[in-house]
Amino acid sequence: MPPAAPLRRLTLAAAALGLFAAAGPAAAQFATGPYIAGGFGWNLAPDTDLNLDQAAALGLGRAGYGSGGSVGFTPGVAGVLSLGWGFGNGLRLELEGNYRSNEVDSVSGAAGWASMGGPSGRQxxxxxxxxxxxxxxxxxxxxxYVGIGAGYVVTDWAGVRGLGQNGALRMRVDDSDGRFAYQGIAGLAFPVGFAPGLSVTAEYRFLGTLQPRLQARFDNPLTGATVASGAAEPDVYNHSLMLGFRYTLGRGATPPAPAPAAVPQASRTFLVFFDWNRADLTERARQIITEAVQHARSQRSTRIEVAGHADRSGTVQYNQALSRRRAETVAAELIRRGIAREDIAITALGETQPLVPTADDVREPQNRRVEILVR
Incomplete structure (x- = not known):
């Protein structure tokens, strides 16, 4: 495939990705803030034409040989490690380092032979x-998830050798060259329920580069004399299947608490919100508790109900315990501000009564709350 074709496809994919970001599902909760990701697996490098330049082709022609040829590779390994940032709407940007390796298993057609013996080396x-x-x-x-990428990749042919089956010519390539690279990504992430923020990933990646320019020599193995030399410009494409992980370090921002709403019969509910997987009070939470205490005193309240809640990330048992810790934290602050303990009733409702219904394992800030009902 000529280099222009994948570049055109990459451009079209970028446009499609932008449209998806604008029209993506608004209800789902996605990674927010920094994350790390990695993967390791299997890499297939398709056979590549040697694409010898004019100097090598003319030298082989003068020696009476043809200039066509290709190199084949065994399945190898691939690995990536990334640092990224999630914007909370499904869109993520990341910086990736990558490595791939494949052993040479055939050199055919070079110098006009049907095959070359004794291939060795690696890409x-x-x-x-x-x-x-x-x-x-x-x-x-x-x-x-889907993605696209662009960057810079160095291709290295280390110890690539091929010997003509009649023993009259030996090819040698030991060189590296860096070029512009592009890739497409399609994957599946499986959130781990007992470890919020952690997902196991399985993905396919296609990586291609513009043709590197690698110096090649064709020698007489008996005399050591160089028959021809020049540059080989192979096509570099990789198909990778990898298993890995992604761990989100950031937390979604807690939305501003809504204004307290009056309830008939002089009852009033106050909502205290919490950060993800936390039961400590923010400064805004303390302000809301202060307002609840002032209202209770002005209404000469005789009963305050404190109900803890959690979102659906994590297990049911964990969320039940987390909602109780949140309710007890709020009750302790009420007591510290002068409310009698016997006037407070504490309940823990876990993930059973969300303000915003969500799928399992979804982080929803409005569901991470304690409701203070002043009667």
């Missing part, structure tokens, strides 16, 4: 990519 690549990815939504236990 390695390493580089840095910038990626834009989009989580497409929450579908039960899985979050599918």
């Amino acid at each position: 390695e690549s390493w580089g840095v990519m910038g990626n834009a990815l989009l989580d497409l939504g929450v579908f039960g236990p899985v979050v599918p």
